[in-house]
Amino acid sequence: MPTDISPAGASSPGLSFRDAQFEPRQSTSRFIADALRSAIVEGSLLPGEPLRQDAIARQFSVSAIPVREAFRQLESEGWVTIEPNRGAAVSLQSADEAREIYEIRASLESLAIGIALEHHTPETLADAQRLLEAAENEPDPALYVVRNEQFHMSLYAPADRPRLMEMIGQMHRRGERYLRLKLGLPIHKDASDAEHRAILAALAARDIQQAQTLVARHLLATGELIHRFLADAQALAQTTHTKKKRRASSRTTSRQAKQ
Template identity: 40%
Template sequence: MRLTAEEQKLIGTPLSRKDAVLQLLKAAIVDGRLPPGEKLDQNDIAAQLGVSRMPVREALKQLESEGFVTVYPYRGVEVSRLEPSEIVEMFGIRIALETLAVGRAVAGLKPSHLSRMRKILGTMDNLVADPSEGDGWMGLNHEFHSIVNEASGWPRLVESIDQFRGNVERYVRCYLAFRGREQSQGEHWELLAACEKRDPAAAQDVIRRHLDNTAGALVAALAHSPDAPQRIPTPA
């Protein structure tokens, strides 16, 4: 597992070893460095990260509870593969959670939030047609939605959303590589417009449609190419 310079620093931070290992493994799963089906050896991970097996074991246990890895008796630990039915379920939960968040957020978004959202979308527009830009678009996509969700004022709601977002994001990355980003980007602009008009019903309609479209197209892509998640490009 290749680590970025920032990730290498995590091991020496005040975070507990378990939390540092958890963040590193989760990030590697989400961005595709550890693809679905990849076997995870506790000894190898511990040696690579320079930690004992205990924090690795604890991190893997947490990842299992969140659905990122699967533990098989006598076979070890693998990065979880999501079936189409599971993706439909997760997006259904996301729709419920993010519709609630957006409904609460519209009134709480400050002019500075809206200005930041508009600036983010402007930058994303320049990356829509250029997948060579790596993870820049996906990072900005996460930041855009996070501004809205955090404006809901409910930290536990945001935490739940982030958990479900992280688990499907590795598939969304692959899906966007097949489908393109134009439709999603157009829906982002619609969401911003609804927020600027302080129209919670319209904003909820957009986020519901945005997530439903993504889920439907992702399931169709997986049905057409079951090994699609394996082809997520490794960031340069």
């Protein structure tokens, strides 16, 4: 399903109900939220970019009500920031948030794999293997994010803990755009795929301690990697901003001296 959400004021009509497959059972607000989330993950909507309620309502040919509901849903998931008198905007990426998401995932997913381990069957392990291979062979970063989540969830599904699975799913969704940063360099994807294989091997060997250790280590390392990447980028941006201010101040001082 395409997710080309045009920025406010753009001439392109972007995604609408007319050119997307819409399931009748899916609420309008959920459909819009999913489309906006995909646009953020794929980079069509950038961090800090305003989300104009009226423009999005026109784009989807709906009233403002489902758009507001979609904004509230995305705000609860951390994708959107809503400020009084300023409206909604795509949330800025945060190094600390990224690390915390993966710390939470490490705790939840090591618990889930420990519960699931004794309930796995040859069939469920074969399914996990199939999903692992699908992720390894997926060249599209956007689709890899989906395959990655499918593989991880297949490791925990036999635990039969719906509320735990729901919490893990929420953390996966909150971490989607951060995971895309890790996939920028192929070496990180290769390392992640190798870690997935080791986790599945421990699961197949019924080694609960090893499976839990590997899952936690895999997720914590990802969180630290993304935290460093974002922290370095933020420090560089701050340094660049400071240098520009100094140059501007110097030019102003020089002009005043000449006067």
